[in-house]
Amino acid sequence: MPDPVAETILHNGVIRTMDEANPVAEALAVAGGKVVKVGNWTEVQTLRGEETNLIDLGGRMLMPGLIDFHVHLLSSMIARLHTTALDTADDFDAILHKIGAACTRGGGRDWVVANSYGALALRRMREPGALAALDAVSGGQPVVLQHLSGHGHFANSAALQIAGINAATPNPPDGEIVKDASGQPTGLLVESGAWAVTAAIPDLSAAGKAEAARASIAYLNSLGITGFADAAASLEMLEFYRTLDDAGALTCWAAFHLALSPTCSNYSADEAQSMRERRRELCGPHMNADFAKIFLDGVPSLRTAAMLAPYASAPDEAPVATSLTLDELTVAIADFDRDGIGVKVHAVGDRAIRMVLDAVEKVRCRNGRGGPQHQIAHGQFIAVVDIPRLAELNVLHDMCPPLWHPNSASRTHEAMVGTERYATVWPVRDILASGAAVVAASDWRTIAPDLDPWEAMCGLVTRRDPTGRHEGAHAPDQAVSVAEVLPLYTTNPAAAMRLGHRTGRLAPGLSADMIMLDRDLMTIDPLAIAQTKVLATWFEGRLVHGGI
Structure with a gap:
């Protein structure tokens, strides 16, 4: 069968394909959402037709779209849109100031949820008087602060009361409700000790969650990400992303690790079994839920x-x-x-x-x-x-x-x-x-409010803080090259998602999921990787972010 006429040809670039058979090229042709030819201009231009869209890369680097194999996508976008932002470097006094500003005085009923606090604030939360200080600025409004890891929370008295946590409440399995010498809760909740409080937080509306799902995909595309694996997925999450997929708006390949284990969800045995049995029918053509999560x-x-x-x-x-x-x-x-x-x-x-x-x-x-x-x-x-x-x-x-x-x-x-x-x-x-x-992967939204794969790559190559805020290098003998890092964000996660035959490389027959960068990662100073900008993102040959 002859090659089809190309809908789009990208040329005059450094195309790093991640395909061992043809690692570097200068031109690439796309038709029907797939790559149909990769090579030099002479080879690829033979597929040019009267209506072919020619894109001059201007010498820039083109590579496969990134895949984030461990992200908490929907919950992180909801947090980004609907919670009070803390800095992990904030001390407890700084957090109190932010919470005071966010709260409605006079015993308002709306919850204030804030994330993420770090080690400096945690030290103060372990000391006497921290709960009283948080109560004093919250005016009777329920408040929950989340640790950067997601494995710890600090709640004020109003939130504890609504959740039914008091001196008589025992520690749940695999968790702790920290108490003072008199047996009263201090507000610090560790692991599953926080579940009663987080379950009491009023749920966002379905419309709000749907908007967060849509925003999350646009956010990923803006970062050059065209595939993700959610690390603890719910039935509801599948439904929101299935709606996007059915509408042609899921411009990412998506895998879901279902929270079927009692170690990471409150599903009953029957609910977990039902979700497990229905996992494939719940997925659209760009989704895969043949994965589970255990803590x-x-x-x-x-x-x-x-x-x-x-x-x-x-x-x-x-x-x-x-x-x-x-x-x-x-x-x-x-x-x-x-x-x-x-x-x-x-x-x-x-x-x-x-x-x-x-x-x-x-x-x-x-x-x-x-x-x-x-x-x-x-x-x-x-x-x-x-x-x-x-x-x-x-x-x-x-x-x-x-x-x-x-x-x-x-x-x-x-x-x-x-x-x-x-x-x-x-x-x-x-x-x-x-x-x-x-x-x-990122594990977004732990450790940082923003997802930045380029800083993470820079850290793997240099073992230094890409921001320059922290001196030194961690175990520099364990640093790896850019050539070794790129598969960790492309071919390897594609294979782990069981999609290695569809994405992760730029090769004939595979999905045209690709990104254009403002620099060639293979030739720049490794410390400059952190400043990389994504100029354009394509999913199945369709431009979904940026442009030329």
């Missing part, structure tokens, strides 16, 4: 990540309990595995990471080695001896959020575990050298 531990900043050795900041503290035992985790993964569902397990501490690998090893023995790829989310504290097991067991390392360079959050983690142990985290070069499947 196994927490985060270092709250000392809830399950570590092999005690925390340097609390050497006498009892070891953190994981949300599931090894046997329970094995049974859960094996059940999903038999149904072709890949499981993303939140595991930060080295003990939790080892437990995931032990569980998957047992699953491979029970179900056979032909089951789906499973994933360790975060995994920064992986022990050296466990690195080879990732490839051996077909376990993907989902690296996020971008804490592989100095920033306020990584400094907090270092203070919790100690400098010596922190020097070994994020061994990216060693993991890549092991042959493991690896992706890099």
Whole structure:
């Protein structure tokens, strides 16, 4: 069959295709939403017709659209649009000032939800008087503050009362309602200890959520992202993005890790089973929900990540309990595995990471080695001896959020575990050298209010803070090259989403998902990667952001 006449030809550029068979080209032709030819101008211009749209790239770089494999997309956009913004560097007094300004005086009933606070504010929240101080500025209005990790909250007395939390309320499984010496709640809620409060926050209207879903896709496209995987998806979320897909407005490939496990949702067993059985019928043509999520531990900043050795900041503290035992985790993964569902397990501490690998090893023995790829989310504290097991067991390392360079959050983690142990985290070069499947992702909206893949890439290449606010480099021997980083945002996540045959590369027959940048990432100073601007984004050959 002869090649079709091109609808669009992009030429006079540096086209980095991520296709090993043809890594660099100067021209590319698109027809029917797909790439039909890649090569030099002489080769590609043969597909030019009378109505072909010619786009002169002006020597700029064109590459496949990025894929963010770990993002909390809808909830993060809702937070961006409808909550009070805090800076993770804010101290508690600064937060009180912002909350006071946001609250309606005189006992208003509307909730104020704010995020995200960091280590500086958390220290004050652990001290006596913090709850009274928040109550004093909120005028009886319920207030909830969220930690940057999403694993901790601080609520005022009005919010605690509405949620039914008092001195008699026991700690829920895998969580803590922090109490003072007299047994009264202090307002600090850890892990599932916050669920009663977050469940009490009035829900945004369906129209508001639909608008947030639409805005979230436009936001991704503006950053050069043409694919995403939501890390803890609900039935409602699928419905909103399905509506966009049916309308031709889902200009991203979308994967959803369903929150089917009791470790990450309050679904009843019947509700979870129904969503699992209906997962494919709920998806549109650009959606895939053959994934599930399990939480196994927490985060270092709250000392809830399950570590092999005690925390340097609390050497006498009892070891953190994981949300599931090894046997329970094995049974859960094996059940999903038999149904072709890949499981993303939140595991930060080295003990939790080892437990995931032990569980998957047992699953491979029970179900056979032909089951789906499973994933360790975060995994920064992986022990050296466990690195080879990732490839051996077909376990993907989902690296996020971008804490592989100095920033306020990584400094907090270092203070919790100690400098010596922190020097070994994020061994990216060693993991890549092991042959493991690896992706890099944002985990938006943890650690930062804005999603910025270019700063994250810069940090992987330099191991330095791209903003310059924090000095030094974290484990510079684990830095990787730009050529090694780009697959972590393109071909690797496409394969992990089971879409490697459709996107992630610019090659004939694949979707024309591509971005034009203001610089060539392969030739600039690596520190300049952080300032990269996306000039245009195409999804299935259609311009969805920017222009020439």
